[in-house]
Amino acid sequence: MTVRNLHALFRPRSVALIGATMRPLSVGATVLANLTAGGFAGPVYLVNPKYATLAGRPCYPSVDALPAPPDLAVLCTPAATIPRLITELGAAGTRAAIVLSAGFEGPADSAAGAMRQAILEAARPHLLRILGPNCVGLVASGIGLNASFAPGTAIRGSLAFATQSGALATAVLDWARSRQIGFSHFISLGDSADVDVADVLDYLASDSATRAILLYVEAIRHGSKFMSAARAAARSKPVLIVKAGRSAQSARAAASHTGALAGADGVYDAAIRRAGMLRIDSTEALFDAVEMLARLHGVHGTRLAILTNGGGAGVMATDALADGGGILASLSDQTLARLDDVLPATWPRANPVDIIGDAPVGRYQKAHAILCDAPEVDAVLMIHAPTAIVPATEIAAALVSAPPGGKPLLTAWLGGDAVQQARRLCQRAGLPTFETPEQAVRTFLQACEYRDNQQLLMRTPPADDTSAPTDKVTARGIVADALRSGRRTLTEPEAKEALAAYGIPVVPTATAENVDDAVRQAALLGYPVALKILSGDITHKATAGGVALGLADAAAVRSAGNAMLARIRQELPDARLDGFTVQPMVSFSDSFELIAGVTTDAVFGPVLLFGHGGVNTEHIRDTAIALPPLDALLAQDLVSRTRVGRLLQGWRGHPGIDRERLLHALVQLSRMVCDIPEIAELDVNPLLASPHGVIALDARIAVAVPSGGGPRLSIQPYPEALEERIACNGHDYLIRPVRPTDEAAYQAYFRQLTPEDIHARYFCAFREPDHDRLARLTQIDYAREMVFVATTTDASGRCAMLGEVRAIADPDNVQAEFGIAVRSDCHGQGLGKLLLDKMVRYARARGIGALVGATLPHNAAMLGLARSCGFTVKATPGNEGVSLHLALGEDGSRPVRPDLVRKR
Structure with a gap:
């Protein structure tokens, strides 16, 4: 994720058109006409060796011949010339290019793919940003820039529109003009070889001329990057998205019910909802939704x-x-x-x-x-x-x-x-005014959905929603043993043992090598029992005839076991049979068979599924999807989006289930998949829920060695490994990352800050921050921001917050701006030094180039702390403030982290 040099793309001071021409119906001629008509105030240089002048302007033979390097270059020459031109432009000092040319589409090992990589390699040394290739261009109406070959330009306005479809770009632009809808930016992303949807979101989120962001998206390549940018943007302004391909299903052959049920579009729905955005079904409805945001x-x-x-x-x-x-x-x-x-x-x-x-x-x-x-x-x-x-x-x-x-x-x-x-x-x-009742109702429901998504983005989980005791070592050991033995699926007993290690109740399960052993195990467990085939080669045991329920005595177990073996040997002769599992029949009155599971999406990584379970779950298809990590509120939202979720509350004399136990199981399942990256798929089906609790009757876990590359999870979970207990001056402190559940602790913390300390740290005078402000302080994106809090336990056993240090990195990791404060009654205990040292160590490990901050000239305590930690302290012009700077590289320079410099 990077916004480096995007100002040269969206707010250039000068533009060069490479491939300018007056040839009728050509891209070069259309772009030239648009650049001329748009009213751009800066220099526009034309490049084409065939002409000395064009449209009354000088025309230069090459990039080298230009009188000055342009901020932005628009390229519409043949694809084969683009890598050389990017090299020349980068060397000259150009920092952004729009590549309109096509011919770069294809897999990485194709000629077109090699050429696409060549332009990226040419741009990399200069950090030159590329929009496209194969795009229509962009319009930045605020500066009169129309660097596109669209027919006409955009009316000036406050909406930003970015689209992955070039054809849709020209159509929407024309359609919006007819409805007098204006744009701050109109961006055709093309193939997004470099600048993608997430980069554009990051830039537009801080653009004061943009009040809402509209997206047309066909595919996301980097789930984690997109989610970080989308969640940050949605906190600052409305983000509406049309995601094409709603009917498409995942083409992957799933080995679990969860994998079969979690279609790609359902995952996109979950991601959009979690990011606080609003998904719209059509481009026409998109602009209706814009009117809704403006008026309703x-x-x-x-x-x-x-x-x-x-x-x-x-x-x-x-x-x-x-x-x-x-x-x-x-x-x-x-x-x-x-x-x-x-x-x-x-x-x-x-x-x-x-x-x-x-x-x-x-x-x-x-x-x-x-x-x-x-x-x-x-x-x-x-x-x-x-x-x-x-x-x-x-x-x-x-x-x-x-x-x-x-x-x-x-x-x-x-x-x-x-x-x-x-x-x-x-x-x-x-x-809000409409032509039909249906249109009005649809817009009202969009407003409700947007409000719900925004509330979900900002809601604070209950303070007791912390990690329940888990035995991670046991669960990880089970998975590691399976992988060492070459297996890709845990046995049912192994899967249940792993679930039990995370506090998810499971039915007792015994393993039997043969029918006689199954009879013995059944006698020990007590009748009636369930008998299931044990085989790593059989995914759905019930479908294969490998499940027998309610066996009342030894004869029934023996008969069912022999029949099961005969049937499977006949119908699945190649399946490896490892014996049976035996478990007591569990039956609760007023119970529901549910499914809870995990599958791995190619873009967004692990996703969680919940819904109506049992053998017919794939036919009923009453499920909802969420991205981990979950807390109790997010788990409740997941349950509420299913039809069966409404029944779980109870109806007409039927009692509701133990909802707290169900939510606990879902949260623990989320923690399990966050903790163990080798889990590829997981089914708990059925998960029996009743007024008495929940219990997993069957479980299946598929494992695999995780592939390298980018982050596995789209939303980074709480980094528990960064917790640190430190003893200092007779006090014992826990210094840890902030959690969303810390909102109440923050409220108490602010009440114990003096007005002077609040002004020195937060440059304001609030004493009772509202929920929105507290949510922004506690609900952070660990992928791009870090907050460490120093806590202790007060006399009543509650968490008491004594101080915080916060650092927000720019998307390029060049530097992070920090702030620090210690509770007014805790000054002089060394807490500030502990907190700042913790942040310096973290930032250095993350490859952040420098920590920077600002304070007031009279804040002697902060100045002394900064100097003691090695910061350079320098007065700002006019002595109105003091800047603080600490380079984090070992040689005083920025650490080399190319993976964080440019994310392709």
């Missing part, structure tokens, strides 16, 4: 009231709401009584609230006010079909001029010319 504010719930002057329109809206999983508000008796007072006696006394087709303006106003007052209503949709009785314009004017009702109001004006002026009135007033 204050959505705090999903219960919608529908106010209409026609029953049919209300039914259409209700159907759309039900199809989208929304909630039709159930009106209370009090609300119904208030509506009775203002509506005709013939109204249906239900939601939708049909105020009858002859409704005058006052009836709309009174009914709307009552619905806004109703605590059981979260938002109101007003639908109007034109009538000859009251002009739609009068109704719109009344709604617009009415006092704010405290609830979001959406309007749908059905018809054409008769309601056009009503629509315009509502739009000018900032009300």
Whole structure:
């Protein structure tokens, strides 16, 4: 992940067009016309040895002949010339290039792939950034730059649009102009050989001219890089994404139920949700969603009231709401009584609230006010079909001029010319306005989903949601033994032992070498029992006839075992049979068969799946997917996104399951896959859940030696290995990375800081930071930020926070900006030195080039601490502040970490 030199791409001071021409219908001529018409204020150099002048401008024969190196070069010459041109441009001082040329598509070992790598190698020594190849180019409307061959340019605005489809880029640009939608940036990514979606997100997240980011994505190559950039961007501004290929399924042959159920698109859904973004189904819906973000504010719930002057329109809206999983508000008796007072006696006394087709303006106003007052209503949709009785314009004017009702109001004006002026009135007033009820409902549900995703991004797990005791050594040893013996699948007893090591309850399971031994084991366990075939070659035992349940005595075990062997030897003669497993039958009343599992996605790495289990799980397909690591809140969200999850709460006299035990099992499963990188696939099916708890009845774990390369997990888990206990001046401290569960400890910490200490560290005066600020302090991305806190245990046994040191690295790891503070009543105990030393050691190990910071000139304690740790201390111009700098390389220079300098 890097934003290095992207300013030269998106805000260049000068541009060179390599391959400029006036030849009709050529890319070079179109780009030249766009550059000329866009109003770019800087120099535009043209390069083509065939011309001395073009369009009244000088034309230079080569890069070397240019009067000055351009910030940005636009290349539209044949593919074979691009590597040489990139070399020349980089040597001249150019730091960004847009490669419009095609011919670089193909696998790495093809001629096209070799040429693609050649341009990357040519750019690498100069850190020259490349957009493309095979792209349409970009438009930066804020500086009048149209470096593309799109037909026309973008209207200036505050939306940024980045797309992996060139054809879609030109179509959306034309379509947006017709709707007067403007852009701060319009970016065609092409093949993304260098600059990709994550790089663009990182740049746009800090761009003050961009209020929302829109993406069209066909594929992500680096899951971890994308998730870090997406989560950071979504915390600062709305990010909406159209992900193409919704119907595509993973082509990989899965060896588990989880692998078969976790299609690639479901994983993308989980990633987008976890990043706090909003997924949209189509480009048209994308811009509807933009309007929603601009106009629909204050959505705090999903219960919608529908106010209409026609029953049919209300039914259409209700159907759309039900199809989208929304909630039709159930009106209370009090609300119904208030509506009775203002509506005709013939109204249906239900939601939708049909105020009858002859409704005058006052009836709309009174009914709307009552619905806004109703605590059981979260938002109101007003639908109007034109009538000859009251002009739609009068109704719109009344709604617009009415006092704010405290609830979001959406309007749908059905018809054409008769309601056009009503629509315009509502739009000018900032009300979300639509042509159909379905469109209005879809937008409302998008607003609800976006709110949920943002809340999921910012929610704080409960303070007691910490790691439960686990026996990692046992679990890792089981996996290592299997790999050493050449096996890629754990036996059922091994899989259950590994789960038990992580605190997941499992049914007792005995291994039997043959039928006689199975009979003996059954007698020891007690009848009735379940008998299962034991074979590493049989993935789904029940499908192969390798499972017999409810065996009541020895004769039943013997008969089932012999029949099982005969059937499998006939149908699967090549399968290796290692014997049987025997386990007591476990049966709880009011129980559910669930599935919990793990599979490894090619892009996002390990993913977790939960849903309806049992032998028919692949046919029922009631599952949801999440990215690890999970905490209790994320586990609850995973469960809630399944149909069976709603049943687990209990209904009609049936008690709910022990939800806390279920969530604990899911969290521990997440920790297991985070801790043990050799786990490739895992099934717990069925996971029996009841009011009495949960228990794994069957389990399967596939293992493999992890491949090298980038990070295995898309979201880095809590780095437990960085915890350190230190004794200092008679005190015992735990210095560890911050956790999301530390929010309450941070609140207490701030209350014990003096105003002077708060101002010196945070350059502000807050004493009671709100949840959003605390979430940003405690919910960090360990891939690009680190916070160490010094803690101890107070008299009540709770965690007490004594100080923190925070460092945020730039995406290139060139430097990290740090800040440090110690609780006001703990000064003079050496805590600051311990914390800063810990951060210096961490940053050096990460290959960060330097730690930099700033403080106030009168902060003598900070200045003394910095000098004692080797920082260079230098007053800023005007002596208004002091800068602190520590180079971390052994020779005083930046450590060489090429893997962190450029991520391809």
